[in-house]
Amino acid sequence: MTGNRSEAATLRGRGPLFTNPDCDAARQAFRVRSKGLTDKVMTVEDAVDRFVHDGDYLASGGFGGDRIATAALHEIVRQKKQNLSFAGHTATHDFQILCAGNLTGRGKLLAKVDIAYVVGLEARGLSAHARRVMQSGEVEICEWSNYALAVRFQAAAMGLPFLPMRTMAGTDTFDRSASAMIECPFTGAALVAVPALWPDVSIIHVHEADCYGNARIRGTTVADPHLARASKRVILTCERLISNDEIRRDPSATAIPYFCVDAVCEVPFGSYPGNMPYEYFSDEEHLRGWLQAECDPATHAAWLDRYVFGATSFNEYLDACGGLARMQELRRQEMFPCGPSAT
């Protein structure tokens, strides 16, 4: 222990804070939400049209290329939403899709990004187009860590303006964040305070949901139970619609309760080309193709025309990627990860 605690406790990151951390303002927004058990089933097109607005702060559930709401991401790009802020929390393929709305002659989809992890697709490599977007200077940024953004969602879900944590201290990540050092009132320890983050809208893909939006997730939840509770509006896409009776048969399986949710869209294979635990593995060939196409802007434009802008629905995208036969192959890879076809 050193004597520098009080000095550390005065430090503040110089990154911009893109959202209001006022918990009473958030309470007012949640107060006026519709809380009845109403049928919220609709198409992805309608859900994005109704609940994602230009200028919104958007967050995406899952883990970048695992359990992501691909159909909603494509639809946001197709509807040319403008000037969105985005929570880059473990953002990989989801971020790569959204970047299709920048520097492609369709205005500026992304205007501000809270970065914990963007432009990379983990071991698969870096997205050339996402890098072009992030190096262009047209997107305002603020740095965080993955846990910092998860804690920001958690603070919002708790209805608090901030939470303390013990990471980021002493680094440039802290310096370029919008967090602040505080002193623990009980021990005097220096802690990092991160502000609550209430996204305007989140898109989350789940395994099962009923028509009201009660939802089940299998496997890791990443940050989604907190994200759903923190968001002012939530669009759920699900592999399968299930009955409300089924939800009531096992309430302990409900990860997200209906009153957090605004739209429920049934999208089988909805995380494709991402992985969906216990359903299908990621399509590494397609993701590799996407990364390669991005190396040349003209090839990238043709790729986007074929798979995103040229398709009028998610089913058309799946068909362009090999349809049911391909999905069955990815299902085999998920179910038999030691089998001969596993990547």
Place this chain on the structure above:
Amino acid sequence: MLEFTPMELMICAASQMLEDGALVVVGTGAPCAAAMLAQRTSAPNLTLIFEAGGIGPQLPRMPISVGDSRTFYRGLAATSMADVMETCQRGLVDYTFLGGAQIDRYGNLNSTMIGGDYNRPKVRLPGSGGANDLGSLCWRILTITPHDPRRFVEKVDFITTPGYLTGPGAREAAGLPAGTGPYRVITDLAVLGFDETTKQMQVESLHPGVTFDEVQRNTGFELLKRTPLGETAPPTPHQLDILRREVDPHRYIIGRAAPSRTTA
């Protein structure tokens, strides 16, 4: 004479550092291979944890994403990122593996941007992800990296993840948990550690056939040297057999070419 690649040596050396009964947060690639090898040789009771919430999987194959379904295949628990990070914050997690585009003498890592101006980077990299969290909270940080002067630099362009920051006591003064920090850096030339008093990087052991001068030539700052300087144990036939047959049968990791670097 046993034949092995530099990558195989690095993975085998890293696997020896993970003792039985420890908790380790791993990523994809070489760290995951090292942890899987340790489980099958020296540390059957090593528990693997993945950042997105996968705990104690019986990995069927190496994961492609630290959040994919293999990270909790036949696992003990599938929880959340916050749960994993909070397990680290409570002080339970012994080891983590981290990497970066640049590392300095104090083990500070950069995975955010290359260039002199943060607002106009030459190369924008992904950012911290969970690296800053794991590097702040786990007891011992391990790094597996190719050894060249573009990576081992006098000053990193951006401290994404804390090493010993500016030296002894700096982590604690900044507010990070006491007693944590970089432990070993395993390269294709040597195993490096950190001097107890100065917290600066020092060569612990040279790989067979490598000289100290060669390591120094590939490092952008002056290295300290442990005395006596050891030689890294080469992989055993058993380690190589398990690594090649069970851990990475498709040679995704061990098949990678030796990293390019400055030669004499």
